[in-house]
Amino acid sequence: MTDDAGMTTPKPRRSFVAKLVVQIPYAWLLAFFLVPFLIVLKISLSQIAIAQPPYTPVFDLAAGWHGIESFFDGLSFDNYAFLGSDPLYFVSYLKSLEIAAISTILLLIIGFPIAYAMTRAPRRLQPALVVLVILPFWTSSLIRIYAWMNILQHDGPLNRLLLALDLVREPPVWLSTNTAVYIGIVYSYLPFMVLPLYATLEKLDESLLEAAADLGCPRWKAFWLVTVPLSMSGVIAGVLLCFIPAVGEFVIPDLLGGSRTAMIGQTIWTEFFANKDWPTASAVAVVLVCLLVTPIMIFQHQTMRGNERD
Amino acid sequence: MHTVGTKEGVAKRDFAPWADRGQAPLLRIEGLTKRFGAHAAVDDLSLSIYPGEFFALLGPSGCGKTTLLRLIAGFERASAGRILLDGVDLLPVPPHRRPVNMMFQSYALFPHLTVAGNVAFGLKQEGLPKAHIAERVAEMLALVRLESFGARKPHELSGGQRQRVALARSLVKRPRILLLDEPMAALDKKLRGETQFELMELQRRLGLTFIIVTHDQSEAMTVADRIAVMDRGRLMQVAPPAEIYEQPNSRWVADFIGSVNLVEGRVGPDGLSVEGTVLGRIRVAAKIAAEPGATVWAAVRPEQLRMTANSTEPDEQWALESDVAATLADIAYLGDLSVYRLRTAAGAPLQASRANVGPFAARAFAANGKVWLNFPRTAAIVLTQ
Numbered sequence: 001m002t003d004d005a006g007m008t009t010p011k012p013r014r015s016f017v018a019k020l021v022v023q024i025p026y027a028w029l030l031a032f033f034l035v036p037f038l039i040v041l042k043i044s045l046s047q048i049a050i051a052q053p054p055y056t057p058v059f060d061l062a063a064g065w066h067g068i069e070s071f072f073d074g075l076s077f078d079n080y081a082f083l084g085s086d087p088l089y090f091v092s093y094l095k096s097l098e099i100a101a102i103s104t105i106l107l108l109i110i111g112f113p114i115a116y117a118m119t120r121a122p123r124r125l126q127p128a129l130v131v132l133v134i135l136p137f138w139t140s141s142l143i144r145i146y147a148w149m150n151i152l153q154h155d156g157p158l159n160r161l162l163l164a165l166d167l168v169r170e171p172p173v174w175l176s177t178n179t180a181v182y183i184g185i186v187y188s189y190l191p192f193m194v195l196p197l198y199a200t201l202e203k204l205d206e207s208l209l210e211a212a213a214d215l216g217c218p219r220w221k222a223f224w225l226v227t228v229p230l231s232m233s234g235v236i237a238g239v240l241l242c243f244i245p246a247v248g249e250f251v252i253p254d255l256l257g258g259s260r261t262a263m264i265g266q267t268i269w270t271e272f273f274a275n276k277d278w279p280t281a282s283a284v285a286v287v288l289v290c291l292l293v294t295p296i297m298i299f300q301h302q303t304m305r306g307n308e309r310d
Numbered sequence: 311m312h313t314v315g316t317k318e319g320v321a322k323r324d325f326a327p328w329a330d331r332g333q334a335p336l337l338r339i340e341g342l343t344k345r346f347g348a349h350a351a352v353d354d355l356s357l358s359i360y361p362g363e364f365f366a367l368l369g370p371s372g373c374g375k376t377t378l379l380r381l382i383a384g385f386e387r388a389s390a391g392r393i394l395l396d397g398v399d400l401l402p403v404p405p406h407r408r409p410v411n412m413m414f415q416s417y418a419l420f421p422h423l424t425v426a427g428n429v430a431f432g433l434k435q436e437g438l439p440k441a442h443i444a445e446r447v448a449e450m451l452a453l454v455r456l457e458s459f460g461a462r463k464p465h466e467l468s469g470g471q472r473q474r475v476a477l478a479r480s481l482v483k484r485p486r487i488l489l490l491d492e493p494m495a496a497l498d499k500k501l502r503g504e505t506q507f508e509l510m511e512l513q514r515r516l517g518l519t520f521i522i523v524t525h526d527q528s529e530a531m532t533v534a535d536r537i538a539v540m541d542r543g544r545l546m547q548v549a550p551p552a553e554i555y556e557q558p559n560s561r562w563v564a565d566f567i568g569s570v571n572l573v574e575g576r577v578g579p580d581g582l583s584v585e586g587t588v589l590g591r592i593r594v595a596a597k598i599a600a601e602p603g604a605t606v607w608a609a610v611r612p613e614q615l616r617m618t619a620n621s622t623e624p625d626e627q628w629a630l631e632s633d634v635a636a637t638l639a640d641i642a643y644l645g646d647l648s649v650y651r652l653r654t655a656a657g658a659p660l661q662a663s664r665a666n667v668g669p670f671a672a673r674a675f676a677a678n679g680k681v682w683l684n685f686p687r688t689a690a691i692v693l694t695q
Contacts, residue, residue, distance in 0.1 A: 210385050211418035213405040215432035215483065225431075229422045 037289070044282035045075040055278050079283035089267065089284060093291070096264040099178065099253070100246035103185040104193075107242050108235065110186065111193030115234075116227075118194070119201045130198065133191050145184055145255050152180050152256070176258030184252035189245070193238040200234025201227070233302060240299045244292050264288055325535060326550075327360035336361040336519055337382070337487060342391030344377050344543075351377040353543035354391070359487075359521065364513050366534035367523045370566070374543040375523045379489050382521070383412045395486060406435070411485035415492040417476035419464040425475050426451070426460035432483045450478040453512070470501050477509075481516070490522040494529060506532045527567055531555070539563050555611075560695045564609045569649075571610045571660050572693075577602045584608045584692060588658035592629045595688045607693045614689035615662035617650065617675065621682040629690045633682035636660060638675055650675065652683070 046055040057074030060067040083089045118129045136144060151158050152174035159171035174180050204227060212222035250265030257263070264284065271281035327333040335358035344352040351374045359365050367375040380386045382393060384405030393400045400408055411432070419428050426447050433443045451457050454474035464472055473493065480488055493509070494502045510533050513520050524530050530537050531551040539546040539554060547554055547563045558564035561572060575587035579602045584592045592608045600606055610629075621633045639659075640651040645666070652660040660683070675681055 205416065205418065207414050207416050207418040208420060210383075210405070211412075211414060211420070211479075212431070213385075214383060214412045215479070216406050216435035217431070218404075218406050221435075226420060 040282045040285055042075075043278050044079055044280075044286045045077065046279045046282075047074070047076070047078070048277050048279050053278070054276050079279045080287070082280065083283055083287065088262075092262050092264050092267045093287070095262060096247045096249075097291075099181060099185070099263060100243050100249070103182055103189070103246050104239050104243045106182060106186050107189055107193040108239065111190060111197055111238060112235075114190075115194045115197035115201050118198050119204070126202075130195070133194050133198075137191065141188055142251065144188070145252060148180070148184055148187065149175065149255060152183070175256060178257065180256035181253050181263075184256045185246050185249060188252060189242045192241040192245075196237035196241060197231065197234040200231045200237075204230055236299055236302045240295055243295060247292060248288060323535070325362070327363065328358065328536060333360060335359060336363075336396065337521075338392075338394040338397075339378075339382075340392045340394070342378070342381065342393060343389045344374075344381055344386055345389045350389075350543045352381065352388075355543065355545060357538060357545060357548065359519065361519055362517055364510065364520045364533055364535045365522070366530035366537045367521065367540060368527060368530040368537050369525070369540035369546075371525060373540040375525075375540050376491060377543075378540075379412070379491055379521065379523045382487070383410060383489055384408050409486040410489055411480040411483055412489040412491065413476050413480040413493050415495055417464075417472050417496075419472060419475055419479070421464055423463075424460065425456060425462050425464065425467070428464065428475055429479050429482050432479065436483075446482060450482045453481070454478045469496055470505070473497060473505070477512075481518075485518070487519045487521060490520060492523055492525070494524075494526075502529070509533060539566060541566075556691070558609070558691065558693065561607055561609070561693050564691065564693060569612050569661055569663075571612065571615070573608050573658070575606060575608060577604050577606055584690075588654065588656050589630060589634050589683075591631060592690055593626075593631070593687050594629065594690045594692055598692050598694075600692075600694050604694070609691040609693055610685050610689055612649065612661045612663040613647075613665075614685045615660065616684050616686075617652075617662055617664070617681045618684075619675070619679075619681065622684070624684050627687055628684045629687045630684045633684045636681055636683050638679050638681055641675070650681075652681065654683075 042059075043055055046057060048054060049056040057071045059071055063070070114133075118126060118133075121129055150156055153159075154171055154173070154175075156174075158174065159168075162168045163171060174183075208226050208230070209219075209222050212226050213219065217225060247263075248265050249263060250269055253263040254266055254269070268281050268284050268288075271277045271284060275281075337357075337359040339355060339357040342352055342355045343350060353374070355374075355378065367378060369375050377386060381388055382400070384400070384403065388401055395409065400410075420431065423431065429447045429450050430443050433446055438446075447460070448457070451460055454477055456471060456474055456478065459467065459471065459475075464475065467475065473496070477493070480490075490509075494505050497505060506529060509520075513533075520533075522530070522533060531554075534551060536548060536550050537554050538548045541562060546566075547559045549557070554563065555567055558567060564570045564572065573584075573587040573589055573592070575584035575592065577583075577598050577600050578585045578591065581597050581602060582594055584594065584598070584606055587608060594608070598606065618633065621635070624630060624633060634654055636652040636654045638650055639653050642649040642651075643666075647663050647665050650662045650664070652662060654660060662683070
């Protein structure tokens with residue numbers, strides 16, 4: 001709020017409350033994002049220890065100034081150096097990015113036509129279609145992934161169907177493959193792709209397509225020249241909403257991909273719970289955050305540009 | 311040159327191809343029908359539009375004028391009938407192959423393209439060489455006085471500038487017919503007035519055929535060579551503006567265009583008067599095209615009513631043999647003219663208007679005062695339907 005030089009009346013009291021309300025999201029981010037992140041960052045700079053908590057140094061205010069000094073002395077980048085020295089982590093990051101990228105492309109290929117078809121459906125049906133897209137969320141995602149394990153198992157419904165249709169001679173192996181991971185991710189994340197795309201496509205002015213046709217542009221070409229460029233903000237939102245969580249996905253690769261698919265989420269889990277190496281696990285997590293900040297910033301930039309245009 | 315209508319000066323310019331039997335129409339619409347469910351938005355409509363004509367489709371909202379325009383553009387599929395452009399049926403031709411262009415009410419500018427990109431869009435679809443496209447775009451932007459705005463995005467322009475980009479974009483392919491859907495609806499009143507004259511000037515300079523859809527009768531009267539008045543999917547009257555106003559063919563058209571005083575009566579035995587109206591016997595100038603005794607309506611425009619403070623002795627030139635007394639119920643002062651709401655002794659409501667010229671005292675009639683009314687014989691319009 002800016003002060004108006006010409007204003008003589010005192011500011012209304014509620015402006016204080018209004019300011020407070022504006023601060024709430026920041027307070028939320030501070031308490032539940034920044035502080036936990038700083039804790040993780042701190043642990044990533046610590047050393048593993050057989051203690052409770054399992055790392056050192058521990059912040060000890062009782063020891064006074066000396067305690068703070070020795071605390072900072074105890075921090076080091078050793079864990080990050082270690083990550084660099086072991087190709088396991090590099091391969092794991094790469095695998096995660098690859099699986100997330102391919103999944104996101106598949107999601108876009110499947111999600112765009114769904115969102116487009118939804119906008120073309122009769123107006124009165126559209127709210128029902130949106131509910132249908134969200135409906136799977138009403139069941140726990142864990143249960144749905146277990147259901148996929150059942151569907152994809154050796155004598156599961158999928159293989160029985162393929163055999164019945166004579167599409168395969170031998171039942172193919174699905175579980176513990178990358179294909180199963182892709183199926184799981186695409187299935188689970190589809191609403192996150194469809195909804196932002198639908199929101200953008202739904203706003204698209206029909207008369208723009210008519211104008212394109214009027215100016216000599218056939219329908220298929222108008223799709224590429226008008227619909228696609230104007231739905232870019234939805235595409236970017238959907239891609240980021242799917243790509244970012246997919247990189248750190250743990251449950252789906254763990255249940256459907258088995259031990260052969262080592263995504264970064266599984267690596268972190270192993271470090272935390274199998275190796276009890278909290279500092280290394282934290283370092284892995286911090287590097288992941290840094291990797292993902294880049295696409296988020298691209299998204300921010302695009303959103304700002306999009307808002308400017310509206 | 312051809313004489314048009316029955317009154318002098320009915321055609322606004324020396325241009326009246328519709329009156330020439332030898333002239334072939336550019337666009338011929340035959341029995342065109344468009345049904346949405348049980349409702350016919352365009353109902354068995356036939357119409358001819360001539361090369362170089364500025365044609366207006368005028369009517370209340372929902373009368374089917376926009377549907378008719380969209381049928382010509384190809385955005386709606388006709389239920390029946392034909393649309394012939396130079397004798398070739400347009401209906402099987404998809405919209406992107408029709409040699410007509412449309413200027414949309416919302417302008418429908420592509421928000422992701424620059425002004426130049428918008429104007430170039432249509433030419434790029436034809437696969438013309440880049441240099442040629444650039445030249446044409448520059449030419450069109452100069453035509454609408456937006457030379458220095460080529461690199462801007464539509465959201466960086468004012469409403470009036472956006473409107474001119476839309477116009478340039480729809481003209482760039484030199485359409486056989488330009489379709490304009492309420493092109494000035496989004497402009498403020500003053501800008502609209504200027505734009506109407508610019509549009510007429512442009513149309514004449516380029517020698518193109520324009521079809522404009524509007525619900526604004528003064529806009530239609532300003533720009534058009536001929537107006538088609540539409541109601542419920544049908545044409546009520548197709549004529550030059552002055553003829554529509556001065557010789558409406560029905561009570562509906564007389565009432566829709568401008569204001570009118572309508573009184574019911576019967577054709578007199580001489581065929582030159584309407585008898586038994588609330589104003590008494592009305593003498594008219596021309597023989598009425600109905601049998602004596604048939605029910606007809608006499609229409610008088612408010613500006614034709616003469617108000618005097620004292621009763622006069624009207625001669626043969628006046629429609630009423632003796633002036634009718636009325637009380638002045640209300641006066642609406644509009645600046646250039648004043649509108650007077652009157653009530654005759656018999657209780658019939660009437661409306662008169664007068665231009666506010668001359669000394670103030672001469673045009674002052676007090677509210678609730680008594681006035682005497684009459685009107686010229688030639689001002690009485692007899693309507694048989």
